[in-house]
Amino acid sequence: MKPFQRSTSLRKLYRRTPSGKISVIFYRRKDSVAKCSICKRPLRGSMDSSSRQYGGYLCHKCLSMGIKLAVRGIS
Numbered sequence: 001m002k003p004f005q006r007s008t009s010l011r012k013l014y015r016r017t018p019s020g021k022i023s024v025i026f027y028r029r030k031d032s033v034a035k036c037s038i039c040k041r042p043l044r045g046s047m048d049s050s051s052r053q054y055g056g057y058l059c060h061k062c063l064s065m066g067i068k069l070a071v072r073g074i075s
């Protein structure tokens with residue numbers, strides 16, 4: 001086993017090869033899609049591409065709604 005294969009962030013998959021040996025396949029889990037924390041819809045663009053406040057956390061609709069409510073003093 002190579003040193004990088006001892007990492008716990010890698011998932012292991014045991015597969016039987018056609019010759020009958022069991023080999024281990026190492027793979028990294030895919031990152032989950034970023035979602036809005038209010039409406040749970042997937043966010044467009046990547047986390048670091050949005051320079052807006054709450055970018056990568058809230059979608060544009062929920063953020064505009066939140067700003068409106070904050071300005072009007074309703075929390």
Ligand SMILES: [Zn+2]
Nearest residue numbers: 036039059062
């Ligand atoms: Zn939203």
